[in-house]
Amino acid sequence: MNKAETSSNYYNDSPIFILLWIRSYWFVVTSLILLILYSLFILPEKGVPTGVNQILVILFVVLSFGWLLNILTDRNKSEWIKSFAVILLLFTSGWLFYRYSGANWKLLNQQFFNFASMRAYWHVLFQALGVTFQLALTTFIISPIVGIILAVFRSFNNRIINGLIIGFIDLFRSIPDIVLVVVVYYALPYIGIELGPLTAATVALSLLYGAYSSEVFRSGIESIHRTQIEASRALGLTGIQTMRWVILPQAIRVVIPPLTSLMVELLKSTAISSVVAVPELMHRARQLNRLVKSVTPLFSVAMIYLIVISPFVILSNRLEKKFGKWSRKGSL
Amino acid sequence: MRNKRIVQFINDYTLFPHTRHLPWYRRYEFVIGSFLFLIIFAIFLLPERGKPNLYGIIPLYIFAAFLFSWVANILADREKPIWLQVFAAGLIFVTIGAFLFFYSGADFNDLGSVFFNFEIMEGEWSKLIVGLGMTIRLAIISICFGTAIGLFLAVLRRFNNRILNTIIIAYVNFFRAMPIIVFLLFIYYGLPALNILLDAYTSAILVLSFAAGAVTSEIFRSGIESIHVSQIEAARALGLSSAQTMQYVILPQTFRIVIPPLANSWIGTLKDTAVCSVVALVELLKASQVAMAGKANPTPLIAGTVIYIAIILPLTRFTGYLEFRMKQRKQV
Numbered sequence: 001m002n003k004a005e006t007s008s009n010y011y012n013d014s015p016i017f018i019l020l021w022i023r024s025y026w027f028v029v030t031s032l033i034l035l036i037l038y039s040l041f042i043l044p045e046k047g048v049p050t051g052v053n054q055i056l057v058i059l060f061v062v063l064s065f066g067w068l069l070n071i072l073t074d075r076n077k078s079e080w081i082k083s084f085a086v087i088l089l090l091f092t093s094g095w096l097f098y099r100y101s102g103a104n105w106k107l108l109n110q111q112f113f114n115f116a117s118m119r120a121y122w123h124v125l126f127q128a129l130g131v132t133f134q135l136a137l138t139t140f141i142i143s144p145i146v147g148i149i150l151a152v153f154r155s156f157n158n159r160i161i162n163g164l165i166i167g168f169i170d171l172f173r174s175i176p177d178i179v180l181v182v183v184v185y186y187a188l189p190y191i192g193i194e195l196g197p198l199t200a201a202t203v204a205l206s207l208l209y210g211a212y213s214s215e216v217f218r219s220g221i222e223s224i225h226r227t228q229i230e231a232s233r234a235l236g237l238t239g240i241q242t243m244r245w246v247i248l249p250q251a252i253r254v255v256i257p258p259l260t261s262l263m264v265e266l267l268k269s270t271a272i273s274s275v276v277a278v279p280e281l282m283h284r285a286r287q288l289n290r291l292v293k294s295v296t297p298l299f300s301v302a303m304i305y306l307i308v309i310s311p312f313v314i315l316s317n318r319l320e321k322k323f324g325k326w327s328r329k330g331s332l
Numbered sequence: 333m334r335n336k337r338i339v340q341f342i343n344d345y346t347l348f349p350h351t352r353h354l355p356w357y358r359r360y361e362f363v364i365g366s367f368l369f370l371i372i373f374a375i376f377l378l379p380e381r382g383k384p385n386l387y388g389i390i391p392l393y394i395f396a397a398f399l400f401s402w403v404a405n406i407l408a409d410r411e412k413p414i415w416l417q418v419f420a421a422g423l424i425f426v427t428i429g430a431f432l433f434f435y436s437g438a439d440f441n442d443l444g445s446v447f448f449n450f451e452i453m454e455g456e457w458s459k460l461i462v463g464l465g466m467t468i469r470l471a472i473i474s475i476c477f478g479t480a481i482g483l484f485l486a487v488l489r490r491f492n493n494r495i496l497n498t499i500i501i502a503y504v505n506f507f508r509a510m511p512i513i514v515f516l517l518f519i520y521y522g523l524p525a526l527n528i529l530l531d532a533y534t535s536a537i538l539v540l541s542f543a544a545g546a547v548t549s550e551i552f553r554s555g556i557e558s559i560h561v562s563q564i565e566a567a568r569a570l571g572l573s574s575a576q577t578m579q580y581v582i583l584p585q586t587f588r589i590v591i592p593p594l595a596n597s598w599i600g601t602l603k604d605t606a607v608c609s610v611v612a613l614v615e616l617l618k619a620s621q622v623a624m625a626g627k628a629n630p631t632p633l634i635a636g637t638v639i640y641i642a643i644i645l646p647l648t649r650f651t652g653y654l655e656f657r658m659k660q661r662k663q664v
Contacts, residue, residue: 072491073574083495090499104527111525149400153424156407161421174638174644176606178513179617183600183637186621187630190446192438264508271511275610282514286521295522302518309509317505 023074031067038063039092045252048102059101064092072192117292125297128284129304135198135280139205140263141243144217146210151217165214172211178272182205187274201273209266216262220255260316265310281305337582344612358409366402373398385435392435399427449631456623456632463619464639470615471602474537478544478601479594485545485551487578500549507546513607536608544601551597555590556582592655599647606640616640 023025038060046318071077071085125243172180185200194207195203224247273310275283281301288297348360354546356362373395380386405425406412433440485500507515519535530538559582567577609618620636 053492072488072493072496075574080492086493086496086499090439101528103523107526112522144564152404153407156404156417158407158417158421160418161407161424164421164425170645170648171641172397174641174648176603176640176644177618178606178609179640181502181620182617183630184565184623184632187436187447187633190630191440191442268509268511270512274513282511282517286517295518295525298522299519302514305511305514306506306509310505311503313508 022070023076028067028071031070034319035060035067037062044100048097049100057096061096062203063091064089111294112296114292114294114296115300117294118296118300119255121168121288121292121297123301124284124288125304126282128242128279128281129308131198131278132267132270135205135273135278136202136267138202139209139266139270142202142206143209143266144213144259146206147213147215147217150210150214151221151293153220154214154218169211169214172208175208177269178275180208181272181276197273197278198274200276201270201278205266205269205273208269209262212262212265216255216258220251221259224250257316257319257323260319262315264309264312267312268305271305273317333550339565350482356364357405358411363406370395370398370402379435381434383500384435392431392433396427396431397411399424409415437472447630447634448627452627452629453631453635456627458634459619459623460632460636460639463616463636466613466615467602467605470533470536470540470605470608470613471598473542474544474605475598475601477537477541479548479598481541481545482548482550485549486556489549489553490556490578504546504550507543511537512543512604513610514541516611518609527583532613536605536611536613539602540604540608543604544597547597547600548594550659551590551593552586555586559585589658592651592658595647595654599644599651602644602647 007216041061042056044056046205049057068085068089072082150165150169153161181201181204184195184204186201188195228246228250229242232246233239237245270280271282272284273280277283285297285301287297342361346352346361351359373391376396377391379385379391386394403424407417407421432438459662482498485503490496516535516539519530519539520532523530523535561583563581564577567581570576572580605615606617608615609621612618614622615637620632623632624630
């Protein structure tokens with residue numbers, strides 16, 4: 001029994017014959033032609049649509065998406081047709097954005113890709129990238145130390161210490177990072193603790209990520225059952241050998257993937273410190289924006305962030321896939 | 333030889349004969365002796381009150397390291413009496429408090445009048461409440477949009493079309509690698525350069541929803557993937573269509589699995605709304621910053637932070653409880 005026979009039988013015998021009729025190629029092609037005619041004759045002029053035109057555009061989007069879903073949900077259609085439909089819809093949405101966002105696309109080159117005006121300022125951005133890295137690296141050295149100390153002290157199971165540590169962690173988990181940076185930089189000087197912008201940002205981010213990473217380390221410590229340590233001691237391994245051959249290989253599996261994604265989050269959070277005038281990428285971008293009178297600096301900095309952070313994202317994805325069983329964490 | 337004789341002497345005349353069998357670092361002689369050493373250190377080697385200079389910081393660090401190892405030594409020993417462990421645990425927090433009090437250079441006499449000066453908050457509470465309303469509105473709208481986007485993308489990924497999957501993965505990775513503040517500033521200051529005019533509220537909702545959508549889609553995907561293939565096959569064998577399988581078999585189970593990480597990501601979105609203060613959107617942080625600038629006193633900022641904590645802390649605890657219950661159910 002080949003595929004065509006099955007499907008035709010399926011269509012004819014089914015009680016919901018009418019619903020399955022939309023799967024036929026006749027319907028798919030006809031509706032595609034109708035959609036093209038719609039886009040040629042009914043869709044409004046270029047520019048931001050208003051009133052009835054808005055409804056027409058939304059209707060077009062809904063119809064074409066329905067057309068795509070109709071093809072995607074059909075098992076009997078080949079991958080090629082589905083891919084073609086996806087690409088078609090991608091181009092359609094790009095075309096719709098081009099026509100109806102109301103953008104003046106002639107300004108694109110002058111505003112977004114005006115790298116000639118940036119020529120004198122690239123070194124500023126690179127210095128700023130250095131500051132970003134300095135901030136991220138300092139925080140990434142301090143916060144795991146804080147996290148490990150907290151996690152180790154928590155593993156002693158002393159009730160008072162646990163209460164205080166849980167309080168600390170919960171406190172910093174419930175303050176948005178930007179709020180903490182602002183408080184450390186703007187509020188503490190009133191009682192005489194004056195920190196420079198970079199120090200303030202480092203302190204705030206270290207506290208936050210110390211709290212986060214302590215949770216990560218705790219899960220690493222808790223993931224190893226006591227019996228394993230006892231068993232390896234009973235087998236005659238010394239303390240260090242137990243650590244090296246039994247505990248660490250397992251704990252690292254648990255800890256490394258969330259720690260990498262924490263690193264990604266940390267790199268992203270450094271952009272926050274621009275609000276307290278740390279001379280890092282985002283701050284410089286906003287200054288240059290005013291200087292060169294185009295948004296090229298903003299665009300370049302967004303691209304720099306993307307290029308710098310993407311490898312870490314890919315690394316973190318791979319690690320999560322590799323150790324997937326243990327790292328079922330949506331976000332930290 | 334000499335060493336052995338000393339040990340013999342101590343063993344003969346010890347006040348704590350019941351600890352004779354223990355290694356030296358767990359014996360009370362060592363604990364008491366090192367505590368006396370710490371006290372002598374604290375009396376003679378710690379710097380003067382006030383902000384220490386560069387050379388004054390070094391003894392502080394050494395003292396902290398000694399103290400931490402002393403406390404860890406006691407807490408790691410399960411045979412020590414509980415009152416000693418509690419004392420050691422308390423000692424750490426007393427020391428940290430004392431260090432902050434003596435060496436941060438802060439004037440804590442003014443703490444009440446500077447940080448908790450509620451007299452000047454007379455007319456400001458209403459402004460903070462308005463800001464809080466904006467924060468909550470932003471959070472709820474972008475959580476709704478973000479969850480819808482995430483669920484939609486996760487379902488689209490089930491179709492296993494290679495091109496569609498590539499597009500969705502690119503979208504997710506883009507938002508994992510792009511700091512929200514950078515993207516928000518890019519949308520808010522960059523797009524008007526192309527004559528696409530968005531107000532702060534719209535661009536904030538746009539950015540937050542897309543960022544939340546990226547996180548949520550990964551959560552839903554992992555939730556859907558965690559359902560075993562055999563269940564889907566069984567459902568198909570029972571004659572359910574793929575849409576029915578999705579509706580009656582996959583999604584109900586997915587929702588149950590997904591709730592804790594989803595709630596986590598919602599809290600993340602709520603925290604991210606604080607970033608919107610950089611585009612002059614008057615939400616809680618911006619409102620308290622404006623009030624702080626108006627009154628030249630940080631009380632409004634502290635009040636804003638406390639409001640953030642008061643909202644997010646219960647939510648975090650509740651999510652922790654959900655995760656805990658989930659884990660318990662899994663073990664059963």
